[in-house]
Amino acid sequence: MTTTTLPEHxxxxxxxxxxxxxxxxxxxxxxxxxxxxxPDHPGxxxxxxxxxxxxxxxxxxxxxxxxxxxDAPYTPEEHGVWRAVWEALEPAxxxxxxxxxxxxxxxLELPRERIPQMREVNERVEALSGxxxxxxxxxxxxxxxxxxxxxGVFLCTQYIRHxxxxxxxxxxxxxxxxxxxxxxxxxxxxxxxxxLVGRAVKRTTSHExxxxxxxxxxxxVEFGVVREDGEAKAYGTGxxxxxxxxxxxxxxxxxxxxxxxxxxxxxxxHFQPVLFCADSFEAMYHALRDYLIRR
Ligand SMILES: [Fe+2]
Numbered sequence: 448m449t450t451t452t453l454p455e456h457x458x459x460x461x462x463x464x465x466x467x468x469x470x471x472x473x474x475x476x477x478x479x480x481x482x483x484x485x486p487d488h489p490g491x492x493x494x495x496x497x498x499x500x501x502x503x504x505x506x507x508x509x510x511x512x513x514x515x516x517x518d519a520p521y522t523p524e525e526h527g528v529w530r531a532v533w534e535a536l537e538p539a540x541x542x543x544x545x546x547x548x549x550x551x552x553x554x555l556e557l558p559r560e561r562i563p564q565m566r567e568v569n570e571r572v573e574a575l576s577g578x579x580x581x582x583x584x585x586x587x588x589x590x591x592x593x594x595x596x597x598x599g600v601f602l603c604t605q606y607i608r609h610x611x612x613x614x615x616x617x618x619x620x621x622x623x624x625x626x627x628x629x630x631x632x633x634x635x636x637x638x639x640x641x642x643l644v645g646r647a648v649k650r651t652t653s654h655e656x657x658x659x660x661x662x663x664x665x666x667x668v669e670f671g672v673v674r675e676d677g678e679a680k681a682y683g684t685g686x687x688x689x690x691x692x693x694x695x696x697x698x699x700x701x702x703x704x705x706x707x708x709x710x711x712x713x714x715x716x717h718f719q720p721v722l723f724c725a726d727s728f729e730a731m732y733h734a735l736r737d738y739l740i741r742r
Pocket of ligand 1: 627669685
């Protein structure tokens with residue numbers, strides 16, 4: 448067990464894995480069953496923002512899986528939020544992101560000056576790994592989210608955080624989905640691991656097994672860390688899309704142990720005090736792949 452410094456951010460409230468496991472895993476669970484803002488949401492009192500969120504939610508509701516994703520109506524202010532986040536993220540990535548992620552960022556060539564539409568991100572990611580993003584209005588059940596990965600589909604929110612808090616969001620948004628997940632899904636190896644998670648989840652027949660895989664997903668795909676040249680580097684999307692990736696704090700780094708990760712509880716509403724760190728990206732890839740194939 449090692450203690451080192453790693454970035455933190457409230458974005459730790461992530462999607463699939465932050466959600467409570469459904470009482471009944473219903474294969475027909477609605478992808479778009481939740482669209483609501485809490486009273487303490489930064490955009491709660493902004494009628495325009497809420498109206499735009501509703502328009503964007505409608506895109507997801509009316510979306511036919513497999514079809515091109517309609518463009519979301521972002522405002523100049525929202526494109527400004529995207530610019531502000533990238534200005535904060537890029538220097539932090541240089542210091543704290545693993546090589547695989549940095550290579551994917553270069554390959555994807557995402558625009559920094561405007562929010563890319565899901566349609567154009569899909570053109571690039573699909574060509575690299577076969578994965579595609581499909582829109583959802585908000586949180587979906589863990590089983591629905593995770594099983595879709597088996598088919599190379601990442602269920603993805605389209606709205607962006609409120610402009611008053613460019614470096615904070617209480618929920619996953621297009622910054623997390625694209626700067627985090629879409630970029631990592633441009634990696635063949637990370638895309639493969641995402642698919643294997645989905646296949647493993649499809650084979651589960653109990654809540655316990657689903658919970659264990661959700662935790663493994665959380666501590667790897669969302670908050671995974673690997674060692675490179677003696678330093679802890681992030682490959683987890685929750686870390687990589689955090690606006691304050693550069694704000695360092697002490698976390699406890701434990702050697703990657705997927706059985707232990709599958710039993711490790713976490714609180715998605717707080718900074719993660721414990722992360723699992725593999726000796727290298729290769730070591731993580733093989734350990735996670737072997738674990739998922741055996742489930
Ligand atoms: Fe996520």
